[in-house]
Amino acid sequence: MTTATPSLPLFVLGRGSDPESERGVDCPGSLPPASDPDLVRRAAAAKATLGDRLFVLGHHYQRDEVIAFADVTGDSFKLAREAAARPDAEYIVFCGVHFMAESADILTTDAQQVVLPDLAAGCSMADMARLAQVEDAWDALVDAGLDQDTIPVTYMNSSADIKAFCGRHGGVVCTSSNARRVLEWAYARGRRVLFLPDQHLGRNTAVLQLGLDLDDCVVWDPRRTDGGLTTEQLTAATMVLWRGHCSVHGRFTAEAVADVRARIPGVQVLVHPECQHEVVTAADQVGSTEFIISAIENAPAGSAWAVGTELNLVQRLAKEHPEQQIVFLEKTVCYCATMNRIDLPHLVWALEELVAGRVPNRIVVDPQTAAEARAALQRMLDLPG
Numbered sequence: 001m002t003t004a005t006p007s008l009p010l011f012v013l014g015r016g017s018d019p020e021s022e023r024g025v026d027c028p029g030s031l032p033p034a035s036d037p038d039l040v041r042r043a044a045a046a047k048a049t050l051g052d053r054l055f056v057l058g059h060h061y062q063r064d065e066v067i068a069f070a071d072v073t074g075d076s077f078k079l080a081r082e083a084a085a086r087p088d089a090e091y092i093v094f095c096g097v098h099f100m101a102e103s104a105d106i107l108t109t110d111a112q113q114v115v116l117p118d119l120a121a122g123c124s125m126a127d128m129a130r131l132a133q134v135e136d137a138w139d140a141l142v143d144a145g146l147d148q149d150t151i152p153v154t155y156m157n158s159s160a161d162i163k164a165f166c167g168r169h170g171g172v173v174c175t176s177s178n179a180r181r182v183l184e185w186a187y188a189r190g191r192r193v194l195f196l197p198d199q200h201l202g203r204n205t206a207v208l209q210l211g212l213d214l215d216d217c218v219v220w221d222p223r224r225t226d227g228g229l230t231t232e233q234l235t236a237a238t239m240v241l242w243r244g245h246c247s248v249h250g251r252f253t254a255e256a257v258a259d260v261r262a263r264i265p266g267v268q269v270l271v272h273p274e275c276q277h278e279v280v281t282a283a284d285q286v287g288s289t290e291f292i293i294s295a296i297e298n299a300p301a302g303s304a305w306a307v308g309t310e311l312n313l314v315q316r317l318a319k320e321h322p323e324q325q326i327v328f329l330e331k332t333v334c335y336c337a338t339m340n341r342i343d344l345p346h347l348v349w350a351l352e353e354l355v356a357g358r359v360p361n362r363i364v365v366d367p368q369t370a371a372e373a374r375a376a377l378q379r380m381l382d383l384p385g
């Protein structure tokens, strides 16, 4: 029997440290005030001074004021690959969240230094699967004699040590774009998948793309003894979903889909697969952030969209496509609080520190963890495109 590993202590963003968390600690030094009218000029000047030594990555969910200084924008996987493709850039400033900066460090050379402008920019989903908890779940699979035919699969949105766990146990990483292909790879090697940490992406992909039944899926709850599952349930399951979710995408509701359909005749509802199953099944289209952007970019003028993904991106798409009607799916869902931690003052501070010859908030994954995580990432990269 495995006992429940205590859940994370409450961590007030940006204050103190939490070694158990995917998140980091306060930024040292003093930040310029957000009211400083000179911030845009200072960011541009620091960037110009650093020149080719610097490469700034901006995740699609970042604020406009930060995206304005990104050399490239993309989802977490695209950005990690972009960083790896710039071996000459000494400093990679990652405007995103902690697990993304870790992935960039894993995929770049030792000579490159990855900087996260605010160490409190973590990801609540990544925090929902801690290594000790995942090892407890694996022990339960071992005790039940099920580990040999179980393949651990982790979403990109997980900490480096969870990716490394998958690397050690013959598992793999997936993104929201390739989850189907990765699961097909996994089921060719085992009859059961342990899917970390987003239950919704796992369930939506298994049921809607691979044709599994909802009954084939069970949810491992790390806060309950033995995950809240009997050995019989674990044995029968082909998909063991980790009880984790995105605190933004998990909040969209099927009621909001019905509501927007009533308000906007002919609206197309477009959502991310991190949304709950009933939202995804009520929507017209489901896909990764890159899929959502491309669906809007290729849509005809006059089309109407209700988009269920992070608000910064939806607002940017609406601004860039005034010829379409683009609305946010749910009125009560907010920005991703941790993505929004990276603002212009933090970016200016990080860039000016680099100009001064100091490397602030460097993200370093230890070599052993990096090697094992890279093995899981490499299995994904080796899949046919």
Ligand code: SF4
Pocket (backbone or CB within 6 Å): 061, 097, 122, 123, 124, 125, 126, 157, 246, 247, 248, 249, 310, 336, 337, 338, 339
């Ligand atoms: S949007 Fe969701 S998955 Fe992405 S960083 Fe925020 S909490 Fe994590």
